[in-house]
Amino acid sequence: MDLGIKGNVAVVTGGASGIGWACAKAFMQEGCAVALWDLASNTEEQAQHLANQGVVTMGRCVDICDGNALRAALEKTESALGAVSHLVHAAAIGSGKFGFPFTNLQPTDWLKVLEVNVMGMVNVSHIVAPGMRARQNGSMVFIGSVAGQIGSQTDPPYSASKAANINFAQCLAKDLAPHKVRVNVVNPGMVQTALNRGVWEAWYRQQAVEARRSYDDWGKEKAKTVAPLGVWQQPEDIADMVVFLSSPKARQVTGQTVNVDGGQVMHW
Secondary structure, eight states: OOOOOOTTTEEEEESSHHHHHHHHHHHHHTTOEEEEEESSHHHHHHHHHHTTTTOOHHHEOOOOOOOOHHHHHHHHHHHHHHOOOEEEOOOOOOOOOOOOSGGSSOOOGGHHHIIIIIIIIOOOOHHHHHHHHTTTOOEEEEEETHHHHOOSSSHHHHHHHHHHHHHHHHHHHHGGGGGGGGEEEEEOOOOOOOHHHHHHHHHHHOOOGGGGGHHHHHHHHHHHHHHHTOOOOOHHHHHHHHHHHHHHGTOOOOEEEESSSTTOOOOO
């Protein structure tokens, strides 16, 4: 399907791996130039991988907690690729600990998660929004999580930060709607990413030896338990929704939270 975004420029934070990488490839398939912003050391290498497939691209190693670094990344991106039409914000972390009950964590375990997941989103928005507003055109999609809707006890700091992402995206959508900039959230459910594997590892360390299960077995059992469709979601499932929401096909969609979760969260 031609989504009508060929020739546009997309920035994907957290774009060097996982859901962000799937989103970058999906924009590539629609004919967009793509900039990967990521803290990972292989960010430029991943951008070169796209370039080898004929994509106009660039990679920038950038910390989303550093406003000056983000500003420099935007300047480099727009100098190399042109004005940014689409932002996908996928960069996020978990606490790395199993948070059930919440007293397994200390208040200090929350600080880095909130800095990256909440203030990182704020920082990126402040950098990218002014240009979109001035051009009276643009889309933003933030990668949330069903944990931000159901209060997942697995990792309370992560869960709370994703709830904040959903709320702030709605604030942005209201602010930017008069300027023809749309803002939405896509919530994955269970996706096999490094972050999800980290959840399993934190759980695994807390279990008695006889209760431990492999990542694959744990994931299959959990997916069948929590998702009516009964299977993992793939990064590409999330990316397909992200690119659709970024396109003119979704021109009347803003301020929405769309779950791509196999039916895990249903509102009656």
